Amino acid sequence: MRKRAGILVFAVAAALACPVGAQENKPKAERIADGVWAVQPLKGANVGWFLFGDGVIAVDSGADAATGKEILDLIAETTSKKPVRALVLTHLHADHSGGARAFVAAGARVICQENVAGQALAAVTQAATDPADPLAGKANLRPVVESISERAILVDGLRNVQIYFLGPAHTKGDLIVYLANEKILFAGDVAANGRLPFMQSPDVDPLGWERALATIAKVSPEKMVPGHGPIGPVSGIADSLAYVGRVAAIAKKIVDHGIRDEMLDAEIRTGENKIENVPLTDAHIANVKAAIKVMKEKITRQPTPGASSGPTPVPTHSP
Numbered sequence: 571m572r573k574r575a576g577i578l579v580f581a582v583a584a585a586l587a588c589p590v591g592a593q594e595n596k597p598k599a600e601r602i603a604d605g606v607w608a609v610q611p612l613k614g615a616n617v618g619w620f621l622f623g624d625g626v627i628a629v630d631s632g633a634d635a636a637t638g639k640e641i642l643d644l645i646a647e648t649t650s651k652k653p654v655r656a657l658v659l660t661h662l663h664a665d666h667s668g669g670a671r672a673f674v675a676a677g678a679r680v681i682c683q684e685n686v687a688g689q690a691l692a693a694v695t696q697a698a699t700d701p702a703d704p705l706a707g708k709a710n711l712r713p714v715v716e717s718i719s720e721r722a723i724l725v726d727g728l729r730n731v732q733i734y735f736l737g738p739a740h741t742k743g744d745l746i747v748y749l750a751n752e753k754i755l756f757a758g759d760v761a762a763n764g765r766l767p768f769m770q771s772p773d774v775d776p777l778g779w780e781r782a783l784a785t786i787a788k789v790s791p792e793k794m795v796p797g798h799g800p801i802g803p804v805s806g807i808a809d810s811l812a813y814v815g816r817v818a819a820i821a822k823k824i825v826d827h828g829i830r831d832e833m834l835d836a837e838i839r840t841g842e843n844k845i846e847n848v849p850l851t852d853a854h855i856a857n858v859k860a861a862i863k864v865m866k867e868k869i870t871r872q873p874t875p876g877a878s879s880g881p882t883p884v885p886t887h888s889p
Contacts, residue, residue, distance in 0.1 A: 599644045600801050603752045605729075607648050608795040613637045614665040618756050618795040619645050620749065623726045625655035628678065629747050629756040629795070631669035635704050638669020642676055654678045656716075658733060660758025660797065661741045662686045662693070663771070670694055675704035679714040683735050686743035687717035718745060736760075736786070739779035741771050746786065755791035755804070763799030763806035766848070767814055769857035776818040776861040783811035816845050821861035825869070834859055 599607045605621035614633025619626050626649050631638045645654060657673040659682045660666055667690070670680060674694045682690045694713040698706040705711065724731040730750040738744070740759040747756035755761075759768060760782055769776060787807055794804045820843050829837050837843065838858050839850055848854055 596640070597644075599648050601648070602754060602793055602795070602802065603749075606749065606752060606754060607644075608801045609641065609644055610801065611637050611641060614668060615663075615759070615797045616795055616799075616801060617641050618747075618801075619649075619654070620729065620731075621649060621652065622724065622729055622731065623655070625653045627656045627658065627724075627731065628654050628673060629658045630660055630666040630758070630797075631657055631673050633665045633668040635669055635672050635702070638672030639704065641669065642672060656681055658682075658745060658747055658756075659690060660746065660756065660760075661744050662689055663741070663759070666758065666797065667693065672704040674713045675708060675711070679716060681716045681718065681722075681733065681745075683743035683745050684717040684719045685738075686741075687715055691715045736782035737778045738773065738775035739782040740768070740774060742773040742775070744782070746782075748789065748791065753790075753792040755786065755789075755794045755807075757786070757794055757796050757807070759797035761786065761794065761796050761806045761810045763794070763796045763801075763803050763809075765799050766851075766853055766857065767810050768853075769814070769817060770860040774860060774864060776814060776821065776864060780811065780815045780818055783807060783814060787811060813845065813848065817858055817861050820845075820858055821865055824858075824862055825865045834862065 597609050597611050599609045601607050606618070607620070608616055608618035610616050611632045614637050615630055617628065617630045617632055619628040626645055628641070628645065632641050642654065654673060654676055655678060657670060657678045657680050659670065659680060662682070671694055674680065680690055680694060691713070694715065700706065718733055718735060720735050722733045724733070732748040732750055734746050734748065735744065736746065744758055744760055746758060746760060748754070760779065791804050791807070793802055794806065795801050796806050799806060820838070824834070824837055835855060838855050844850070
């Protein structure tokens with residue numbers, strides 16, 4: 571894929587603070603397609619939802635219980651109070667999963683990637699100690715967590731919902747959700763609009779992230795709900811792919827050349843390692859250092875005998 575000339579001009583925008591006045595208003599749901607909505611909450615990552623069967627499936631939950639409740643109110647307003655049957659967590663970072671207990675209290679089952687199912691279950695079954703906790707006083711409620719290994723396809727005669735694990739990327743447990751008929755992608759933090767990808771998760775896999783984005787690009791979604799940034803545009807797929815790929819290449823070169831840790835800042839700042847339109851911010855330098863750390867760890871890690879990876883599943887369009 572040709573790298574976009576305007577790759578990540580959004581890095582500058584990401585550094586700008588949100589106007590104070592913008593936070594005085596409650597967020598409003600954006601209708602993306604018939605029966606499909608999303609919102610940029612004041613706290614946490616973007617959240618999407620869509621009608622499915624006799625209820626609603628939500629994707630991510632906001633940063634905390636209060637935000638989760640606000641989003642549930644928005645869902646009720648936009649769907650004529652249809653029940654939320656399932657909550658898909660694209661990964662378990664708090665800005666995406668912090669409101670999950672509110673969804674569980676409302677009767678939703680949680681869907682997550684297999685690698686993080688235990689953590690998800692622990693998060694929603696932990697005893698409530700705060701009266702404001704959505705699960706307070708609901709000791710008899712038994713949260714249900716479903717895990718996906720590689721993919722799950724949900725159909726209801728109207729909608730074709732494809733949930734994929736394309737391998738470790740932003741984290742070891744990233745899921746994407748693709749509405750095949752509408753060509754709408756819920757990307758989690760695998761793709762962002764208007765900001766740098768965050769590559770500093772302890773379980774980040776830069777090369778895996780690049781592969782996941784390349785797979786998504788082949789599908790050519792027409793609309794996207796990114797983990798962060800404006801809802802709708804799909805330009806963040808190519809932007810994120812170009813950035814992650816370039817960071818991975820820089821990190822590999824530095825590792826191959828054996829650059830010492832104390833020299834990393836200077837090396838990353840050299841002209842040959844700069845990325846066009848990406849300022850040398852602390853966030854960018856930290857991303858490159860995180861990628862270097864991962865690659866060094868992979869070199870020292872002993873390969874598992876007989877281990878092999880199968881083909882990456884590719885989302886498909888409905889006929």
